[in-house]
Amino acid sequence: xxxxxxxxxxxxxxxxxxxxxxxxxxxxxxxxxxxxxxxxxxxxxxxxxxxxxxxxxxxxxxxxxxxxxxxxxxxxxxxxx
Numbered sequence: 001x002x003x004x005x006x007x008x009x010x011x012x013x014x015x016x017x018x019x020x021x022x023x024x025x026x027x028x029x030x031x032x033x034x035x036x037x038x039x040x041x042x043x044x045x046x047x048x049x050x051x052x053x054x055x056x057x058x059x060x061x062x063x064x065x066x067x068x069x070x071x072x073x074x075x076x077x078x079x080x081x
Contacts, residue, residue: 002068
């Protein structure tokens with residue numbers, strides 16, 4: 001299935017664009033998607049333990065199963081006040 005993944009902040013800088021379309025097997029999880037993105041863009045490795053993922057505007061854990069209609073976003077840890 002094809003998924004569109006949105007990237008923000010330093011994750012966008014690492015990937016070099018704000019949106020990437022990836023083809024993953026049906027039933028793939030957020031964790032599997034993260035591994036694929038790190039393989040494709042090794043610069044993301046520096047945040048591998050702390051990347052935040054959202055699916056349909058809700059934070060998602062690594063075991064969440066993805067669907068073709070999902071809106072997926074990735075961003076590094078954020079701070080602010």
